[in-house]
Amino acid sequence: MAVLVACRSVWQAFRVQSVGRENACRLAATFSCSGPHVLSSRVLPCLRLSSRGAVTRHYSSDSKDDLRVRYLDGEDSGIVVVGINRPKAKNAISKNLVKMMFEAVEDIKTNNKVRSVILCSLVPGIFCAGADLKERAKMHQSEVGPFVSKARALITELGNLPVPTIAAIDGAALGGGLEMALACDIRISSNTAKMGLVETKLAIIPGAGGTQRLPRVIGVSLAKELIFAARVVNGTEAHQMGLVSHSVEQNNSGDAAYLRALELAREINPQGPIAIRMAKLAINQGIEVSVGSSSHACVAFKVIPTKDRLEGLAAFKEKRRPHYKGE
Known part of the structure; x- marks a missing residue:
């Protein structure tokens, strides 16, 4: 019970608004406070409770708070939540944010226990401006x-992470913010979120992969239309054109896309981690080469000698849930 109360308080601290009882209960398991969460060499301790069991977090202008990374534990072990936290700048991409995100991506890339990543915002109503x-x-x-x-290299590195990445878009994702989301494997938005590559309004063009990734996601002609017109679309429209995989109705606490992303990460979590990594590599390579490419086949063969493959066969035979270790 103490853990649930503490975690409810952490989420309230992140969002700077009250969270309904139902939403708090759903999020309690996500932001588990049973131990510290590590970002590079820094330890981010859980927030202390007041006598009433709740805290209000006042957003800090300290640059060390620009990014919050949580390595979840318990049944959610393997899920990493990367939260952008620059409320005064609408999560705009700064030199410090780029530096911190590079550190986070490097940590994730070298950690074989990571199974999926959720990129989200800790600022209500904004993803990244x-x-x-x-x-x-x-x-x-x-x-x-x-x-x-x-900044361009950061977004490329985000796209090259070996594990599934999910962008939870609960607010505006514009310009480089949308390019960051496009670098993720899957995008989930609230129906009220706003998205667009609006650089032509400033007489420039998307410079961090948007001109390549957007056409691959929604098609060349429609991508040209959106970029030429600097058009902004909402979550419902983004879903209709295939820009996001899911558009969910926003809730009172402003985190509906995040909660749906967490559900999806939990679906991915039990699957064979090596197989997931190889599947991502095979898909990414596969869109560039022919179906019968030898390089594509080589990726598929990499899962054959793994212990996880044998565990999967044994579990199927014994009619039980497999326990994969990423070996």
Whole structure:
């Protein structure tokens, strides 16, 4: 009971608004506070409870809070939640956020126990507003090019993570924010979320893969229309055109897409982790090569000598749930 109360408080602290009893109960298992959660060398402790069993988190302007990473435990072990937390800047992509996200991606990439990643926002009503143009305006001309290259490299690295990545879009995802979501394998949005590659309004073009990824997701002609017109669509429209896999009705706590993403991550979690990684690699390579490509076949053969494959066969024979270890 103490764990449930504590975790309810953590979520309230993240969202800076009251969470209904039903939503709090659903989220309690997600943000388990039975131990510290580690991001690189930093330990992020759970928030303390007040005498009434609740806390209100005032968003900090401290740059160390720009990104919050949670490695879930218990039955959700293997799920990593990466939460962007720049409320005053609408989660805009800054130099510090890029640095912190690079660290988080590197940690995830080298951790074989990670099975899926949820990228979300901890700021109600916003996913990511794109580049931090206020910070950009203060940069020396010589700094702009290297920063843009690093931001582009970050989104590429996000797309290259070996495990499934899910973008939970509960608010506006514009410009580089949508490009970040497009780099994820699956996108889930609330019906009220807003999405668009709006760079042409500023006389520039999407520079972090949007011109390549959006056409592959929704088709060339429609992608051109959205980019040329700098059009913004809502979650329902995004689902109709295939930009997001699911569009869910937003709830009172503003985290409906996150909750649906968590459900999906829990569906993925019990499956063979090596098989999932190889399936992602095979799919990503497969859209670039012919069906009978030898490189595609080589990926498929990598799962044959694994212990997990033998466990799967044994579990099927014994009519029980398999227990995969990623070996």
